[in-house]
Amino acid sequence: MADWNPWHGCKKFSPGCAHCYVYRRDARYELDAAQVKKNAAFDLPVRKRRDDRYVLQGPDTVWTCFTSDFFLDQADPWRPQAWAMMRERSDLDFFFITKRILRFQEGLPPDWGEGYPNVSIGVTCENQAMADLRLPFFLSLPIRKKLIICEPMLENIDFSSYLGPEIQQVVVGGESGPDSRLMRYEWALAVREQCISHGVHFQFRQTGARFEKDGRVYYIPRVQQIAQARKAGIQWP
Ligand code: SF4
Numbered sequence: 001m002a003d004w005n006p007w008h009g010c011k012k013f014s015p016g017c018a019h020c021y022v023y024r025r026d027a028r029y030e031l032d033a034a035q036v037k038k039n040a041a042f043d044l045p046v047r048k049r050r051d052d053r054y055v056l057q058g059p060d061t062v063w064t065c066f067t068s069d070f071f072l073d074q075a076d077p078w079r080p081q082a083w084a085m086m087r088e089r090s091d092l093d094f095f096f097i098t099k100r101i102l103r104f105q106e107g108l109p110p111d112w113g114e115g116y117p118n119v120s121i122g123v124t125c126e127n128q129a130m131a132d133l134r135l136p137f138f139l140s141l142p143i144r145k146k147l148i149i150c151e152p153m154l155e156n157i158d159f160s161s162y163l164g165p166e167i168q169q170v171v172v173g174g175e176s177g178p179d180s181r182l183m184r185y186e187w188a189l190a191v192r193e194q195c196i197s198h199g200v201h202f203q204f205r206q207t208g209a210r211f212e213k214d215g216r217v218y219y220i221p222r223v224q225q226i227a228q229a230r231k232a233g234i235q236w237p
Pocket residue numbers: 010011012013014016017020021022023067068069099
């Protein structure tokens with residue numbers, strides 16, 4: 001899997017943003033994550049070596065824009081070019097997650113049609129209110145591959161009315177960092193049941209740092225959060 005961060009920095013605007021890892025990481029280097037900047041690697045997908053081959057070789061999945069939000073308003077001038085690079089690199093699969101799906105139409109390329117086949121979009125829903133706000137619109141959009149990302153999961157959420165063949169997968173997980181909010185195992189199990197009854201793939205990706213199971217709260221170090229979630233063995237199918 002390759003990484004591509006066309007721009008860096010973001011603005012907090014949603015409950016899930018409270019302890020954003022981009023802010024935490026930048027603070028370590030005394031940087032202000034609210035300053036949005038186009039990165040030097042902006043053109044990475046179309047950058048070529050001396051032998052005229054692309055730097056990023058396909059086929060591969062490109063984890064895109066993970067220190068910002070692809071639909072951030074400050075990135076409006078850069079997004080058309082980013083779309084054009086994804087269109088050019090049809091041998092790569094681009095995947096990004098966003099909390100700003102309501103801005104999907106801003107800078108959308110005229111040839112988008114039913115969606116570029118090599119672009120997957122995950123919409124983040126950290127609580128019921130954000131799910132009810134974002135998912136009806138998300139479902140109405142022409143996007144070939146859609147995922148629901150519930151990280152950090154802040155409460156029990158009923159996704160039932162949004163699940164169906166259009167959704168490829170629901171991913172749930174907790175929050176990391178020193179101020180992390182609690183995630184309960186029973187919330188993950190409830191979403192899993194919703195996914196099974198609608199035939200949608202389910203992944204419990206990571207526990208977060210504060211995790212409650214059977215009435216007991218566990219403090220889980222960052223390096224063990226993914227492994228602990230895997231151990232639960234509740235991925236479906
Ligand atoms: S949208 Fe994502 S990157 Fe932006 S502040 Fe919120 S959590 Fe951080």
